[in-house]
Amino acid sequence: MKYVSTRGARDLGSFSDVLLSGLAPDGGLAMPESIPTVTPAQLEAWRALSYADLAYEVMRPFITDIPEGDLRRLLRDTYTEDAFHSPEITPLTPLGETGPDGGGLYLLELSNGPSLAFKDMAMQFLGQVFEYVLEARGERLNILGATSGDTGSAAEYAMLGKARVNVVMLSPHGRMSAFQQAQMFSLQEENIFNLAVEGVFDDCQDLVKAVNADADFKARYDIGAVNSINWARVLAQAVYYFRAYLALNLPAGAEADFSVPSGNFGNVFAGYLAKRMGLPIGQLIVASNENDVLHDFFSGGTYHVRPADRVAVTSSPSMDIGKASNFERYLYLIAGADAVQTRGWWDEVGQSRPVALHGTPHWDAVQASGFRSGRSTHADRLRTIRTIFDTYGRLIDPHTADGVLVGQAYRRPGVPMICLETALPAKFEETVQAAVGQTPERPARFDGIEQAPKRFQVIPNDVQTLKDFIAANLTAKEPA
Numbered sequence: 060m061k062y063v064s065t066r067g068a069r070d071l072g073s074f075s076d077v078l079l080s081g082l083a084p085d086g087g088l089a090m091p092e093s094i095p096t097v098t099p100a101q102l103e104a105w106r107a108l109s110y111a112d113l114a115y116e117v118m119r120p121f122i123t124d125i126p127e128g129d130l131r132r133l134l135r136d137t138y139t140e141d142a143f144h145s146p147e148i149t150p151l152t153p154l155g156e157t158g159p160d161g162g163g164l165y166l167l168e169l170s171n172g173p174s175l176a177f178k179d180m181a182m183q184f185l186g187q188v189f190e191y192v193l194e195a196r197g198e199r200l201n202i203l204g205a206t207s208g209d210t211g212s213a214a215e216y217a218m219l220g221k222a223r224v225n226v227v228m229l230s231p232h233g234r235m236s237a238f239q240q241a242q243m244f245s246l247q248e249e250n251i252f253n254l255a256v257e258g259v260f261d262d263c264q265d266l267v268k269a270v271n272a273d274a275d276f277k278a279r280y281d282i283g284a285v286n287s288i289n290w291a292r293v294l295a296q297a298v299y300y301f302r303a304y305l306a307l308n309l310p311a312g313a314e315a316d317f318s319v320p321s322g323n324f325g326n327v328f329a330g331y332l333a334k335r336m337g338l339p340i341g342q343l344i345v346a347s348n349e350n351d352v353l354h355d356f357f358s359g360g361t362y363h364v365r366p367a368d369r370v371a372v373t374s375s376p377s378m379d380i381g382k383a384s385n386f387e388r389y390l391y392l393i394a395g396a397d398a399v400q401t402r403g404w405w406d407e408v409g410q411s412r413p414v415a416l417h418g419t420p421h422w423d424a425v426q427a428s429g430f431r432s433g434r435s436t437h438a439d440r441l442r443t444i445r446t447i448f449d450t451y452g453r454l455i456d457p458h459t460a461d462g463v464l465v466g467q468a469y470r471r472p473g474v475p476m477i478c479l480e481t482a483l484p485a486k487f488e489e490t491v492q493a494a495v496g497q498t499p500e501r502p503a504r505f506d507g508i509e510q511a512p513k514r515f516q517v518i519p520n521d522v523q524t525l526k527d528f529i530a531a532n533l534t535a536k537e538p539a
C-alpha cells in the first residue's frame with residue numbers, strides 16, 4: 060500500500076515511512092492511496108478471531124511492508140489480557156435490556172489499558188511498531204506530541220523504556236484534570252519531557268505542526284508524531300469498530316450505530332474508515348461538548364474553527380478542542396480524494412475563515428456519509444452520569460457521558476447504539492463526585508499519584524522556545 064497526502068504530495072512511501080514521518084512534507088495528512096474493502100463473507104470469517112488476529116486482518120491491507128509473521132507477533136504482543144485487563148480486550152457491555160434483534164444501548168469499553176483512556180488501544184501498538192521499525196532501520200525518533208489530557212499519558216506509558224524513542228509532550232497549562240496531570244508529570248524517566256504550554260490544546264497542536272513544517276529541523280532532530288495526525292493511530296483505532304460489530308452477532312448486512320465523544324476527530328474518523336471498508340455502520344454520531352465546532356458543521360454545514368481565546372474550559376477537558384486535525388482527512392474523502400479542493404478548504408481553515416458546504420454537492424456527500432451530531436453541557440453531563448449510574452449501576456466518565464447523551468437522541472428501533480467509553484471515571488473524580496456523590500474506584504497502581512513528585516516545565520506558546528528546548532535536550536543527527 061502506498062500513501063499520499065491530503066494536500067497533494069503523491070508518494071509518501073510505505074506504512075513504515077508514514078509511521079515515522081507523522082505529517083506529510085506538504086503539511087497534509089497521510090492517506091492510503093485507496094481504501095480496501097471487506098466482503099460479508101470475510102467479515103463472518105473474522106467473528107471468531109482473537110482481538111490481535113482481527114487487528115491483523117483489518118490492518119494488513121494497509122501495512123504491506125512488514126512481513127506477515129512479524130506483524131502478527133507485534134499485534135499479539137500488544138493486545139494482551141495483561142495490558143488490557145480483559146480477555147476480550149474491548150468488552151461490549153449492554154446497558155439495560157437488549158432486543159432479540161440486538162437493538163439496545165451498549166458501552167464499548169476501550170479504556171481498560173495502562174492509562175485508563177481509549178488512546179491506549181492504538182498507542183500500545185505504536186510503542187511496539189516504532190521499536191520494530193526503528194530497530195530494523197537503525198534509527199531513533201523524537202516524538203513531539205500535543206495532549207489535552209489523555210494522549211500524553213498513553214504515549215508516555217507506551218514509550219517508557221524504549222531505547223530509540225524520546226517523547227516531548229505539550230499540554231495546555233492548568234487545563235487538565237489533577238489525575239491526568241499527575242499521570243504525566245510524575246514520570247521521571249529520562250526519555251520523557253513534559254512541557255506545559257501557556258495556551259490551549261490547539262496552540263499545542265499548532266506548535267507541533269509548526270516544528271514539523273521546518274523540514275531541516277525535523278530531519279536534524281528526527282521529529283515524529285503520536286497524535287491522530289499519525290495514520291497508524293487512526294488505523295489501529297478502526298479495529299475496535301469491527302470488534303464491537305462482530306460481537307453483536309447481527310445477521311449479515313444489519314446495521315449498528317456508534318456514538319463517539321469527539322474533539323480532534325480521530326476516533327470517529329477511524330469509525331468512518333471502518334464504514335468505508337464495508338463494515339455495516341449506519342450512523343456515526345459526533346458528540347461534542349460546549350466546544351461544538353464539529354456539531355455546528357454537521358448540523359449547519361459550515362466548519363468554522365474556534366480561536367484559542369474562545370475555547371471553553373469544560374468538565375470533559377480532553378475534548379476542549381477548537382480545530383480538529385482529522386477533519387482534514389474527512390474533507391479529503393468527501394471531496395472524492397481531491398487534494399486541490401482539500402488544500403483550498405484547509406487554507407481557509409488555516410486563516411480561521413469558515414468553510415461553508417451547505418447547498419453544494421459536497422454537502423450531499425456529507426449527508427450520505429452517515430454522520431450525525433449533538434452537543435452536551437456540564438449540566439447534561441452530570442445528569443447523564445447520574446442517570447446511567449442510577450439506572451444501570453454503571454459509572455461513566457464525563458466524555459463518555461457526552462457520547463451516551465447524544466447517542467440516545469439518535470436511537471433507532473431494532474438498531475444497536477454503541478457508545479464508546481473513551482476514559483474511565485477515575486480520571487475525572489471531581490466531576491463524577493459532583494454527579495453521584497461518590498468517588499470512583501481507581502486501580503491500586505494509581506493510589507496517591509497526585510502526591511508524587513512532578514517533573515515538567517512551563518513554556519510560552521512560542522515555536523522558537525520549543526525548538527530551543529528540543530535543541531538543548533535532544534541530540535541532533537550528524538550531517539551526512
Ligand SMILES: Cc1ncc(COP(=O)(O)O)c(C=O)c1O
Pocket residue numbers: 176177208209210287320321322323324325326327377378458459481482
Ligand atoms: C476521553 C476522551 N474522549 C474523547 C476524546 C476525543 O477524541 P478525538 O480527539 O479522537 O475526537 C478524547 C481526546 O482525543 C479523549 O481523551
Ligand SMILES: N[C@@H](CCOP(=O)(O)O)C(=O)O
Pocket residue numbers: 205206207208209210211285286287288322323325326377378
Ligand atoms: N484529546 C486528546 C488530544 C488529541 O487527540 P489525538 O487523538 O489526536 O492524539 C488528548 O486527550 O490528549
